[in-house]
Amino acid sequence: MTDLVLAVDFGGTKIAAALVGGAGDVVRSAQVATPQVDTWDAVADVVGRVLDGEQVAGAGIASAGPVDTAAGTVSPINVPSWREFPLRERVASLVPGVPVELAGDGVCMALGEQWRGAGQSSRFMVGLVVSTGVGGGLVLDGRPFGGRTGNAGHIGHVVVEPDGEPCTCGGRGCVETVAGGPRMVSWASARGWRGADAIALEASARAGDPVALAAFERAGHAVGLAIAATAAVCDLDLAVIGGGVAQAGELLFDPVRRALATHAGLSYLSTLDVRPAVLGGRAGLVGAAALVSGPRPA
Amino acid sequence: MTDLVLAVDFGGTKIAAALVGGAGDVVRSAQVATPQVDTWDAVADVVGRVLDGEQVAGAGIASAGPVDTAAGTVSPINVPSWREFPLRERVASLVPGVPVELAGDGVCMALGEQWRGAGQSSRFMVGLVVSTGVGGGLVLDGRPFGGRTGNAGHIGHVVVEPDGEPCTCGGRGCVETVAGGPRMVSWASARGWRGADAIALEASARAGDPVALAAFERAGHAVGLAIAATAAVCDLDLAVIGGGVAQAGELLFDPVRRALATHAGLSYLSTLDVRPAVLGGRAGLVGAAALVSGPRPA
Numbered sequence: 094m095t096d097l098v099l100a101v102d103f104g105g106t107k108i109a110a111a112l113v114g115g116a117g118d119v120v121r122s123a124q125v126a127t128p129q130v131d132t133w134d135a136v137a138d139v140v141g142r143v144l145d146g147e148q149v150a151g152a153g154i155a156s157a158g159p160v161d162t163a164a165g166t167v168s169p170i171n172v173p174s175w176r177e178f179p180l181r182e183r184v185a186s187l188v189p190g191v192p193v194e195l196a197g198d199g200v201c202m203a204l205g206e207q208w209r210g211a212g213q214s215s216r217f218m219v220g221l222v223v224s225t226g227v228g229g230g231l232v233l234d235g236r237p238f239g240g241r242t243g244n245a246g247h248i249g250h251v252v253v254e255p256d257g258e259p260c261t262c263g264g265r266g267c268v269e270t271v272a273g274g275p276r277m278v279s280w281a282s283a284r285g286w287r288g289a290d291a292i293a294l295e296a297s298a299r300a301g302d303p304v305a306l307a308a309f310e311r312a313g314h315a316v317g318l319a320i321a322a323t324a325a326v327c328d329l330d331l332a333v334i335g336g337g338v339a340q341a342g343e344l345l346f347d348p349v350r351r352a353l354a355t356h357a358g359l360s361y362l363s364t365l366d367v368r369p370a371v372l373g374g375r376a377g378l379v380g381a382a383a384l385v386s387g388p389r390p391a
Numbered sequence: 392m393t394d395l396v397l398a399v400d401f402g403g404t405k406i407a408a409a410l411v412g413g414a415g416d417v418v419r420s421a422q423v424a425t426p427q428v429d430t431w432d433a434v435a436d437v438v439g440r441v442l443d444g445e446q447v448a449g450a451g452i453a454s455a456g457p458v459d460t461a462a463g464t465v466s467p468i469n470v471p472s473w474r475e476f477p478l479r480e481r482v483a484s485l486v487p488g489v490p491v492e493l494a495g496d497g498v499c500m501a502l503g504e505q506w507r508g509a510g511q512s513s514r515f516m517v518g519l520v521v522s523t524g525v526g527g528g529l530v531l532d533g534r535p536f537g538g539r540t541g542n543a544g545h546i547g548h549v550v551v552e553p554d555g556e557p558c559t560c561g562g563r564g565c566v567e568t569v570a571g572g573p574r575m576v577s578w579a580s581a582r583g584w585r586g587a588d589a590i591a592l593e594a595s596a597r598a599g600d601p602v603a604l605a606a607f608e609r610a611g612h613a614v615g616l617a618i619a620a621t622a623a624v625c626d627l628d629l630a631v632i633g634g635g636v637a638q639a640g641e642l643l644f645d646p647v648r649r650a651l652a653t654h655a656g657l658s659y660l661s662t663l664d665v666r667p668a669v670l671g672g673r674a675g676l677v678g679a680a681a682l683v684s685g686p687r688p689a
Contacts, residue, residue: 159658168658217539231624233531233538240531240626241515244659251620252654255551255612263656264619314553319620321562322549326529326621328538356550358561360457361542 098385099152099188101140102377103127103180104198105171108136109374110143113382117209119375132172133183140187151192152184153381155201162243165195170261194384198222198377199230199246200237202370205380206333207232208387210372215331219323220370221248223316223345224336226261227269231327237384249273251319268319272312274338281308295341309344316345317352324357324365335370342369396683397450397486399438400675401425401478402496403469406434407672408441411680415507417673430470431481438485449490450482451679453499460541463493468559492682496520496675497528497544498535500668503678504631505530506685508670513629517621518668519546521614521643522634524559525567529625535682547571549617566617570610572636579606593639607642614643615650622655622663633668640667 096115102108104127111122123142128135157169165181181195196204203220206212212220216235222228227249231238239245249269250262257266258276270276274291281294286304288294297305320332339345349367357365372379380387394413400406402425409420421440426433455467463479483491494502501518504510510518514533520526525547529536537543547567548560555564556574568574572589579592584602586592595603618630637643647665655663670677678685 233536238531241628242626242659244657245624245626247623247626247657250623250657252551252616253553255616255654260656264654266654318550318553322617322620323624325545325548326543326624328540328543328545330539356553356562356564358558359542359545359548361540 095148095150096386097147097149098382099140099144099149100378100381101136101152101154101184102198102201102381103136103154103156103167103169105157105169108139109378110139111378112143112147112149113379113386115386117379117382119378122378127172129172129174132174136183137187140184144187149188149191151194151385152188153384154180154184154193154195155198155377155381156180156195158197158244160195160197160243162195162239192385196237196239196381196384197230197243197246199228200239201230201380201384202228202335202376203230203232203246203333203380204237204383204387205372205376205378206335206370208383209379210376211333211368211370212331217327217329218331218333219246219248219320219327219329220376221316221320221332221334222336223272223334223338225275226273227316233327248319248323251322253315253318268315271315272338277308277312277338280311281305291338295344298341298344309341310348312338313345313348314352317349318356320349320367321353321356324362325359328361330364330366332365332367333370334367335373335376339369393446393448394684395445395447396680397438397442397447398676398679399434399450399452399482400496400499400679401434401452401454401465401467403455403467406437407676408437409676410441410445410447411677411684413684415677415680417676420676425470427470427472430473434481435485438482442485447486447489449492449683450486451682452478452482452491452493453496453675453679454478454493456495456542458493458495458541460493460537490683494535494537494679494682495528495541495544497526498537499528499678499682500633500674501528501530501544501631501678502535502681502685503670503674503676504633504668506681507677508674509631509666509668510629515625515627516629516631517544517546517618517625517627518674519614519618519630519632520634521570521632521636523573524571525614531625546617546621549620551613551616566613569613570636575606575610575636578609579603589636593642596639596642607639608646610636611643611646612650615647616654618647618665619651619654622660623657626659628662628664630663630665631668632665633671633674637667
């Protein structure tokens with residue numbers, strides 16, 4: 094019996110698929126930009142390329158949300174043509190007779206890092222992706238935690254500035270309005286910084302530009318507040334942070350840690366740690382595979 | 392075989408015990424003020440009075456935290472003589488041969504309301520006690536969720552004012568610094584209100600005093616922000632609020648609901664509801680009993 098699992102990571106920007114071994118090793122993978130039309134055909138095509146006739150023991154799917162894990166459907170915000178799209182059933186049709194699991198991409202990122210990445214020491218952790226938006230997922234007691242509908246872990250929508258900017262979620266002052274890359278760029282631009290994107294903003298911060306430094310300080314503080322809230326409520330001992338903005342390293346992590354030093358005061362949070370993600374773009378695929386073949390909790 | 396369970400609710404102010412039937416009915420109960428010396432003797436005495444020779448099927452304990460549910464020990468902040476006190480083992484010695492379960496009092500309040508109170512419609516909910524402090528607990532997938540150490544659900548320490556007042560937890564700007572009864576009184580007193588306590592503050596608010604009204608508005612807003620964060624991260628559909636400050640009814644609940652209308656924008660939170668707790672001081676006892684005899688999740 095093979096231990097290979099098909100992993101699919103469906104996002105608004107790209108669709109990735111991989112064959113993943115029982116140890117979390119990516120045997121082969123492929124990806125394609127997400128088209129707005131014939132979207133399912135693109136998934137089937139990339140899956141067909143990585144399967145290439147190989148038998149698999151199951152399939153795991155990470156999808157941009159919202160998802161409905163009970164129904165097996167997905168309604169990704171950035172793919173308007175998919176609303177309650179039956180992604181689990183469709184993928185199952187490509188691998189008949191084996192179990193197929195679906196979870197949100199944030200949950201899969203956290204699970205991937207917990208299984209094979211920076212979170213291997215923890216059974217209660219949150220994974221964050223700080224990028225264009227701020228996403229995340231929870232691993233509780235060693236298991237992926239999707240919550241009532243599969244959408245738990247949306248740490249990017251913890252409110253950190255009650256009177257802050259409107260957010261795409263319909264709320265205001267969410268972490269994402271402060272720490273999402275484009276929002277950091279907007280904030281800095283409104284204060285006289287000149288540059289194109291978050292990568293340029295990072296370069297300016299490294300060069301000592303005070304506005305760029307303040308943008309990272311502010312973003313890290315917001316991320317730290319959201320981690321403190323999540324760790325207090327869910328009793329966690331680890332946050333793993335990945336995504337493009339987190340590539341800025343200590344520019345982001347230093348203010349995150351300062352915020353935690355100030356705001357994570359409860360005794361059971363004394364061991365709370367924050368680490369950079371290590372799996373990069375593969376975390377979603379590895380976590381999707383872990384839905385099927387990852388270790389069961391003790 | 393009896394379905395009676397011994398329930399113990401150990402708090403910094405009072406110790407309560409009860410015999411609880413299989414339907415969550417409190418058959419008889421007793422309570423005593425928590426003494427700072429010979430504290431265990433007081434527990435044993437009140438337990439002996441409610442047991443009165445009766446056989447029980449098990450015992451459930453709700454305790455003020457922090458708790459360590461793996462070790463079965465408790466270290467209640469307001470009882471300095473108990474540090475890592477082996478409460479589970481001690482209670483077990485009073486009811487030999489039956490299972491004994493321990494959880495934090497916030498978890499038990501939530502579980503009690505979910506089993507027999509205002510939360511019966513929900514399998515993913517948070518219970519809050521807004522009183523001197525702001526405590527809470529989570530029921531996830533129909534089960535009590537204690538997290539890594541048993542202390543999950545500390546919603547009172549979600550930060551709602553990043554530059555706010557110092558909190559007893561060591562952080563600052565936590566919900567508790569805004570919505571805890573004595574903190575509301577301090578805030579109003581500093582703005583010219585004259586009165587003794589949160590009950591007087593409620594009366595003033597009902598009489599239209601603008602400072603008292605603002606204190607409740609501010610407290611409800613803070614509680615609403617913390618519920619929004621918790622519901623987004625844990626994917627909940629219900630918050631049940633009890634405790635002395637919540638007795639003020641719509642004075643607190645209206646601003647809670649306004650905060651949620653502004654800040655709980657994610658699509659999967661569209662059905663999020665907030666309700667007053669109905670079990671009052673019995674919630675901890677009923678929830679403690681539910682640790683042993685409550686319904687198992689579907």
